[in-house]
Amino acid sequence: MKFAKTHTLKEISEIIACDFVGDENFPVLGMNEIHVVEEGDIVFVDHPKYYDKALQSKATVVLINKEVECPEGKALLVSDDPFRDFNKLTRHFKPFETAAASIAESAEIGEGTIIQPNVFIGNHVKIGKNCVIHPNVTIYDRCILGDNVTIHAGTVLGADAFYYKNRPEGFDKLLTGGNVVIENNVDIGAGCTIDRGVTASTTIKEGSKLDNQIQVGHDTIIGKKCLIASHVGIAGCCIIEDEVTLWGQVGITSGATIGKKAVILAQSGISKSLEGGKTYFGYPAEEAREKLKQIAYIKKIPEILKKLKKI
Amino acid sequence: MKFAKTHTLKEISEIIACDFVGDENFPVLGMNEIHVVEEGDIVFVDHPKYYDKALQSKATVVLINKEVECPEGKALLVSDDPFRDFNKLTRHFKPFETAAASIAESAEIGEGTIIQPNVFIGNHVKIGKNCVIHPNVTIYDRCILGDNVTIHAGTVLGADAFYYKNRPEGFDKLLTGGNVVIENNVDIGAGCTIDRGVTASTTIKEGSKLDNQIQVGHDTIIGKKCLIASHVGIAGCCIIEDEVTLWGQVGITSGATIGKKAVILAQSGISKSLEGGKTYFGYPAEEAREKLKQIAYIKKIPEILKKLKKI
Amino acid sequence: MKFAKTHTLKEISEIIACDFVGDENFPVLGMNEIHVVEEGDIVFVDHPKYYDKALQSKATVVLINKEVECPEGKALLVSDDPFRDFNKLTRHFKPFETAAASIAESAEIGEGTIIQPNVFIGNHVKIGKNCVIHPNVTIYDRCILGDNVTIHAGTVLGADAFYYKNRPEGFDKLLTGGNVVIENNVDIGAGCTIDRGVTASTTIKEGSKLDNQIQVGHDTIIGKKCLIASHVGIAGCCIIEDEVTLWGQVGITSGATIGKKAVILAQSGISKSLEGGKTYFGYPAEEAREKLKQIAYIKKIPEILKKLKKI
Structure with a gap:
């Protein structure tokens, strides 16, 4: 910042x-x-x-x-x-500024944008044109939304980073002065939480579509035209390159980069960066074809034990 | 519709x-x-x-x-x-109708029903008798709730289906004109998201009980007397038959049918339809007994390797 | 109670x-x-x-x-x-008391505490000094928060326990008259759900830090200085001892005790109590080192099959 x-x-x-x-x-x-x-x-x-x-x-x-x-x-x-x-x-x-109203006077809201009831829009927020912000959404201070953005009900943009220093007397929180940037034509489902960057921006790039109850950690960058299914958790400081597909309940560890056009099958756990253009599965995730082979191998163990007995 | x-x-x-x-x-x-x-x-x-x-x-x-x-x-x-x-x-x-108030004038709310503060109730919503709608709940237009329904705080009924056509210029969203139908005696926990059907209804049938932070996709039908634990994700167009039990963090792929009285153990991933009356576990899920055997088999591999060395 | x-x-x-x-x-x-x-x-x-x-x-x-x-x-x-x-x-x-306002008159709110817009605070709630309650948070009746507590947007404290008796005519709910107790210096992220105890308190002790979208079941007790990552689900009646670390998407079955200073790696599924001071992984979870060995063993099966063919 x-x-x-x-x-x-x-x-x-x-x-x-x-x-x-x-x-x-x-x-x-x-x-x-x-x-x-x-x-x-x-x-x-x-x-x-x-x-x-x-x-x-x-x-x-x-x-x-x-x-x-x-x-x-x-x-x-x-x-x-x-x-x-x-x-x-x-x-x-970047001092914390208490809100004077549900929609801050300093917020800029573009033409044609619909703000439904019970929405909170913080200080200095900028929202582009022709967006729809559904009820009970919370947008913290200084977040920036492009044009044609849809945010479904209950979603929270810009809560604090989960970042603590472990001191003898307790966890000490790193204060976050960054924000969330949502580019044009992004849709975000209901009940998502996108944390703001510590000093920079957590960013979701043009045309990406997020389903419900997705967690995106601080400073993570999600590329263009990504498709992310519900209950996916992406930790902080990740880079999800363009056109990546993440199926339901996938988890990605902090700092990982997921290469362009990678597809990660449901419930996979990603503990390191992955090359683009491939399909991954499991935890620890491997290429899906390889992982499925391993699952088939396990079923051969009883047969192996039988053979060994005979020998 | x-x-x-x-x-x-x-x-x-x-x-x-x-x-x-x-x-x-x-x-x-x-x-x-x-x-x-x-x-x-x-x-x-x-x-x-x-x-x-x-x-x-x-x-x-x-x-x-x-x-x-x-x-x-x-x-x-x-x-x-x-x-x-x-x-x-x-x-x-079914044009999108901007809300004129937190509780739409066209909404019908039955006798004895309690609507707590900060709730959004959209146009043409119908809510039966003796329901409790807790704070910060969002009910989108045209959803229908029966009698004795409890919806806990922060839950969202009727957000858009997650359904896109992949065009060269970006994802094109299929607009959703359907709704959510919640039958009598259903309880839904806090922070759940139940998407509306594309043209028809996403339905939760009589007497089913959902815990917190559950995701139900568009057009899915959940039968009677189902018990669903928290963080379960059910994709779109699924059929969960009566008296099914889904434990925590289970994921179910789109279009799957889960047979009557099936029990799916925690964290299982369901990638295809499953027969009723059985207990399932793992991802890909199998009958729990079989899966647990496989887990035990894996532990025999070191012994197998030892034996093979001797031969 | x-x-x-x-x-x-x-x-x-x-x-x-x-x-x-x-x-x-x-x-x-x-x-x-x-x-x-x-x-x-x-x-x-x-x-x-x-x-x-x-x-x-x-x-x-x-x-x-x-x-x-x-x-x-x-x-x-x-x-x-x-x-x-x-x-x-x-x-x-403990009769259910309908709210007369978004912030109950009977609620006690300490000096220096900031309540952001669109928050619901129920009857007889007590909140200490220097807390920040972010927008769209719901705090049910009789919950108690200490000093220096931060609750991020959309979080729900004190929804009903998920506890039913299976009767022939349908699930019968055990009514919950307990509450949630959040001690000093606790941070809770956005979109979390902490259910209240059935008759006693669901408790999060001093200095613990929770990320977003975490589920904590009724009567669970989380110790001091715990660190819990997003999408973790902890069922009811658990005891998480002091200084436990739970990484993302971990699930813990009801009634389990997790010993002091245990670390549970991401996506693990805990189906029984675990000793403190160790690192666990997988589902069913085992000590991480052991589990990682097993994963390596699986990859040796093709080699085993080859050797057996030769014999």
Whole structure:
């Protein structure tokens, strides 16, 4: 996420009350998680294992818990608790705004769009033209919907990411300042939950169609023309490429990429990235043909045992 | 679905601007999908593979993309795109009506029925006597509920069928003009989604009890006295016969019939129809006893490998 | 559940119009199901198989369908249908109260707590300080939430237990007079359903974090600092001990206990209690390492068949 205006390194260090390494006027344009970071952004890192990755990322400001050597052309924010201070920045730049009404005054709603009763539309939400938002839908702050989008009843767009740091005193939540972006011609069924990105956007691209009770985690990107059946659960930070088909009750682990035109049969469990253009089945999922062979093999075991007895 | 009054073949052909074969006064009573079609109905077909099935169905008017020989006593509507024109008819006869209020004036609500706050009840909905509709429930237009029905919070009755035609330019949605019918003494838990039928009714028969977060697809029929645990997903066009028990997280593929008094154990995946009176388990599901044997067999493989080494 | 004041055995017998064995002034303090029964409570039993268990439980008043010998220091209520009469008592002492408004006047809401639009809060609900209740949440009567609790949109706390007696004329529902208790620092995602206890409380203890679309059955107790991913289904009367991790789409059968610090991998099906401190996988679930070995073994079957042919 980008800030509304460019801030200086000094200004940022004052917000979180920490030291910095670099020119006090070093420009800071935004803040992001490591996998979506861009030039001008702050990234945070609190484990030596990931120092190098953060320092060598596109981020130009690294919020870090040790004063390390600062790479050329970058700056450091040195904090005893980067996680806590990243949350402080989120709270500062994207504070939670209590709703004054069911439909926020700051929401922009396009021509021809129908908002049914009992819908909640948060602050700064943008909805395109000719959409239908069915009853009891919740759209959290700053989500963006394109044109010709249908959202069925009870669906929730933009709840918090499920992202916690395990501290001795309890789970500490990473605050989420991102949003959900739904492109043109997307249909989303009833009772779905699409979490917003931590700093970036959870995105469902043009023409994809989702059935009911689907879960999409934070920062996941679903490509164009995907077809997703009900009760599918997609964890955070996944990439579902274009024209993927996911049948009912499929589960996909966080960070996995599902290649273009892959088909995943019902109830499969995906624990790693999969190549496109193939059909998968089972948990752990394999190519469907191979998996079905294995199922047939199991039935041959009694026969094997009989033969072995004879020998 | 039946039209409010009988139309002539000519009237229908004018609505969709297509040619027809047959008497211009040929009576047209309604329109339906092939699996629920009745005499007097229009059915649509756009693939030569299914021409015969459509022409020989109970439908008396066939909306088709080729001028074929018209069966005796029937009529044809000849269109370059029957799918598009079937949608045109749905839009004409069952147009989407924006809600004027959370509870439609045209809704009929029986004596003794309690409607809790934040409920949406669409146009022409009928609810019987002594029902309880808990908060944040959504009941789409034209759904029908019997007496002594309980619907728990957040449940959605009557969202659109998940039914698309894959066109080069994107998925094209089949519009749904059907409804949901809930018979007497049915309980439905919280957070369920029951889609409406495309042209007919998705039906839950007398005395069945559904737990929370259950998905029921379009046109599915659930029999009497069924017991369905939470997170079960039943696809479209299924028939669940009377007194069936489905345990948690079971998934059933579209079009399957589950026979009377069948019991399906938790997390099973049903990819084809199953005989009644038996207990099933696994995916692909088999009789539970057989499946449990197979699981035991797998554990004998190390022993088999040992024996083979010795030989 | 305890009554607001102590009643006499005679008063109770008059409410349900049944006979009693014992002093007419015998004190009755409350009513509970067998697994949570305390001294002074009524318990019900209607099957000879469970007579002894009920008579020897902590309950001091046994609602039973046969005049058996009354244990020392206890009393009996003798009814032709204890299930029906237990329901009568629930209806008498915890009658369903129709809501007069979206937020009940009798609800107590702590300082600093934000209630977003379209939320339903039932009668006698208590919510602590600094909570956020997001839009379209439903909180049924008498639920209790601690401090710093976040409930995301569309979640339902306190719907009825899924608990029926199978009678020849249909399923007869056990009425639920219990509630849901959410302790301090708990986060619950969007679209979750947590059913209330039958007579006691479904409880989520301090610091636990639940993702979206999770189902928790009646009377289940979730310990401290548990982490539960989306689409997990936990049946009724389970005990999930502290610091348990349940990954996505896990299902747990009713009555199971999951030991402290257990980790259950995604999509696993738990059909019995599991020891703490271990990682489990599959359905039926076993220790993950063992299960993964079995999956590898299956792939050796073709090789085994080849070898056997040679012999």
